[in-house]
Amino acid sequence: MNASLFGSTKVEESFVLLDASKRGQATQDPHQPHPGRNLDESFVMLAGSASVLHQGHGGHLRASNHGVPLQALDDHFAQLARTFEIASGETAVDQPLCLECATRVREEMDAAVTEMEAECEAFEAALQNLALEDAKPLSEEEFAAEMAAAEEAERAEALRAESAEAALAVARREMEAARRRAAELGEMEARYWHDFNDFQLQLRAHVDERDVLLRKIDRTSAHLDRLRRTNVINDAFHIWHDGPFATISGFRLGRTNAVAVEWDEINAAWGQAVLLLHTLAQACKLVFSSCQLQPMGSYPRVCDKKGSHDLFGPASKLYCVDFDRAVCLYLACLKEFAEFASARDASEAISGRTPLELPFAIDGDRIGGLTVKLTFNKDTRWTKAMKYMLTNLKCELLFSTGYTWVT
Numbered sequence: 436m437n438a439s440l441f442g443s444t445k446v447e448e449s450f451v452l453l454d455a456s457k458r459g460q461a462t463q464d465p466h467q468p469h470p471g472r473n474l475d476e477s478f479v480m481l482a483g484s485a486s487v488l489h490q491g492h493g494g495h496l497r498a499s500n501h502g503v504p505l506q507a508l509d510d511h512f513a514q515l516a517r518t519f520e521i522a523s524g525e526t527a528v529d530q531p532l533c534l535e536c537a538t539r540v541r542e543e544m545d546a547a548v549t550e551m552e553a554e555c556e557a558f559e560a561a562l563q564n565l566a567l568e569d570a571k572p573l574s575e576e577e578f579a580a581e582m583a584a585a586e587e588a589e590r591a592e593a594l595r596a597e598s599a600e601a602a603l604a605v606a607r608r609e610m611e612a613a614r615r616r617a618a619e620l621g622e623m624e625a626r627y628w629h630d631f632n633d634f635q636l637q638l639r640a641h642v643d644e645r646d647v648l649l650r651k652i653d654r655t656s657a658h659l660d661r662l663r664r665t666n667v668i669n670d671a672f673h674i675w676h677d678g679p680f681a682t683i684s685g686f687r688l689g690r691t692n693a694v695a696v697e698w699d700e701i702n703a704a705w706g707q708a709v710l711l712l713h714t715l716a717q718a719c720k721l722v723f724s725s726c727q728l729q730p731m732g733s734y735p736r737v738c739d740k741k742g743s744h745d746l747f748g749p750a751s752k753l754y755c756v757d758f759d760r761a762v763c764l765y766l767a768c769l770k771e772f773a774e775f776a777s778a779r780d781a782s783e784a785i786s787g788r789t790p791l792e793l794p795f796a797i798d799g800d801r802i803g804g805l806t807v808k809l810t811f812n813k814d815t816r817w818t819k820a821m822k823y824m825l826t827n828l829k830c831e832l833l834f835s836t837g838y839t840w841v842t
Contacts, residue, residue: 674829681822689818698748709735759808
């Protein structure tokens with residue numbers, strides 16, 4: 436601290452000495468401030484007896500041996516207190532410092548000074564080296580050329596660095612992909628061996644099951660041969676007769692004055708007849724040219740260019756144009772199927788078989804000379820015409836049984 440703040444007063448003459456009662460209080464932690472403490476009660480300075488001021492019991496200072504006036508000492512202490520306050524405000528350390536803190540601060544400052552001296556020496560050495568290397572200063576053209584070369588080299592190195600970074604990124608991605616692929620391959624290998632073991636177990640089970648199936652196939656083949664020799668359609672649509680009535684699947688088709696068959700039974704018989712002819716046409720892949728059959732249980736229909744016609748009753752003999760139209764179209768389909776079967780038989784020239792010939796000829800709306808229309812027709816004649824029609828249908832069924840195209 437500058438001694439000019441105190442005039443001619445020395446450092447060891449700037450502090451007061453506490454008595455024994457105050458000296459114990461002053462040895463407490465100097466870093467903890469005490470708001471009620473005066474400046475003359477806060478510090479102690481051990482120095483020569485000739486330069487020390489003693490504090491009286493009443494807190495008044497006596498004159499020192501050097502004869503310094505008491506008012507001058509108060510001024511010096513006030514200046515000292517103000518200086519410490521300014522120093523405390525400018526720094527992070529409370530002033531004045533104790534001996535331990537001052538020692539630590541001095542060590543830090545010595546280290547900083549040593550570091551700065553080393554940097555100065557290094558700087559001076561660098562300057563000397565530059566002075567030795569560049570004894571002759573460069574011209575502006577040479578300096579500009581060297582600067583351009585240095586900048587070009589710097590740009591080239593920057594490009595190389597960017598290229599190296601890009602290559603490094605690509606290599607890292609490839610390495611990561613390779614790691615993932617290796618992990619996937621490891622998982623695939625584990626799954627492969629797991630699946631291989633399962634396959635071996637399943638193979639043994641399948642071999643045993645194959646042997647069992649082969650024996651079942653032999654028995655099933657024999658049973659299939661018996662089924663192929665069976666006429667399933669003939670059994671499903673059994674056509675026969677019951678007195679004056681022709682029957683199909685047990686349903687009578689027709690009615691007489693003596694036996695008034697219900698229309699529900701007649702409708703069921705017509706449904707079976709339509710379904711049988713439709714099944715035979717599908718088996719030989721025949722598409723009727725004039726109409727289309729629609730088997731719908733007891734409510735079959737026949738469609739042509741004019742629309743759909745109901746082939747079910749009840750129908751009145753006085754006026755049933757739609758029903759008569761449906762019966763005539765069905766009769767035309769029956770005739771077309773017979774012609775198709777005969778042509779097929781002639782084209783294949785199967786030895787030992789005669790071409791199909793219907794027992795009752797079909798001509799328009801007549802079969803065996805009897806009309807199939809119900810309007811203004813007698814029940815007995817209409818029932819007989821229905822019997823002729825089912826007879827021709829049974830002949831077509833029996834004739835088509837021996838063909839390979841019937842499945």
